[in-house]
Amino acid sequence: MGKELVIPMSLPTGSIDAYISAAYRLPILSAEEEHKLAVQLRDNKDLAAARSLVMAHVRFVVRIARGYSGYGLALPDLVQEGTVGLMKAVKRFDPDMGVRLVSFAVHWIKAEIHEFILKNWRIVKVATTKAQRKLFFNLRSSKKRLGWFSQEEVEGVAKDLGVKPETVLEMESRLSGQDIAFDGPGSDDEDGLVATPAGYLRDMSLEPASRVEAVDSEDHMKQQLLTALGDLDERSRTILEARWLGEKKATLHELADRFGVSAERIRQIEKSAMGKLKGVLAA
Secondary structure (H helix, E strand, O other): OOOOOOOOOOOOOOOOHHHHHHHHHOOOHHHHHHHHHHHHHHHHHHHHHHHHHHHHHHHHHHHHHHHOOHOOOOOOHHHHHHHHHHHHHHOOHHHOOOOOHHHHHHHHHHHHHHHHHHHHHOOOOOOOOOOOHHHOOOHHHHHHOOOOOOOOHHOOOOOOOOOOOHHHHHHHHHHHOOOOOOOOOOOOOHHHHOHHHHHHHOOOOOOHHHHHOOOHHHHHHHHHHHHHHHOOOOOHHHHHHHHOOOOOOOHHHHHHHHHHOOOHHHHHHHHHHHHHHHHHHHO
């Protein structure tokens, strides 16, 4: 085959421009070179051959990833996911199929990018069924003008993609919406208030039943705490009261001097007593 083909095993990181530039400088494999590497991978599990096949086709991943730039996701992420698809394709490629690797790998590259977009394009998933996923990546290209589809256009898209008109309308509605925060942006300006989902919820905090329940729960917790404190030995109870219930909280060293033990011993007693209290309150 003449001169031995040499393909670098890595690309520069830290800059997507440098990465893409280096990817496009890598040599393109001839059909014979590609077949030889694929055979080495299939027959000998040669990882060096697998890396060479992947590296020589990264430029195609970049080209495909750029076609999805309109979804607002970072190009490095799209390239990364596409490269995962390329590696899966290389692993499954059969050199005896009679097709070039790039033709076989396109499906795998796009599949990984599609999955990434569907997971990250919106907080709320817009496509869950097979028909919806098909529409997600075809609806924009099917639009002939701005604005909503007419009934004739809806039926045309449904026929072209093999889905129901109702599914087209539902996906168009989903794609036209935007994610919004549940509570919305905070603002001290009353004139700048924004309607958010949280604003339509009923405020139950001032309901009489809720207030009675809250007071009753608080009294119950206090009674449990007093009972739990009463079950502690005098030293443990005194340490907790001094450390947590007094207006001026005592330090470990102050309590150590008071009881004639080390500060570490005071910490151990405090930890043990706190554990007993948590056990009682959680019961």
